[in-house]
Amino acid sequence: EKEKMDRCDLCIRDRSIIYFLRSTGCRISEAMELDRDQLDLSSRCVVVHGKGNKERRVYFDDLTEMLLREYLADRHDDEPARFVSLKTGARLKPGGVRVMLNKVAEKAGIEHIHPHKFRRTLATNLARRGMPIQEVASLLGHDKLDTTMQYVVLDERDKEYSYRRYAG
16 A cells, blocks of 8 residues: 555655654644654654643654655644644644545545554564564553553564574
8 A cells, every 4th residue: 555655646745744654653632742852853753732632752764754854844834733624734633634635535546544644654664574563552652551452463474483493
């Protein structure tokens, strides 16, 4: 699906939103509440306010940093919001992101892109690469490991690889 989305001709705002969600695992509401000055682009991290107004630090990759810089350079407004509506220039709402993602899915020939899928994909990828599940939970803002475990999708190959790696 990533390759199909990457082939779409997306504006820099849409591309930066998608990469930000994919890279950080943020909830859509957390991402849309961010202001420009909250992101530390040089260290590629940001503190977000999650459920229960709990703060946590999330990180993003260098490609996301580049896209965010490009998006900011392309903007010529005084709106403090990190992401703004293309029509009104006001802070983009989660519903606007859902509409955008549905349009991207249609262009890419993907059945449906749900914003929460980015969180699940990040959790699964980090777990597959060996990140301890406690750290994955912390990145996602989960208090209970059971919640994180519902996000992580491992298959038989993952289990076999881990077994062979750790069983010696």
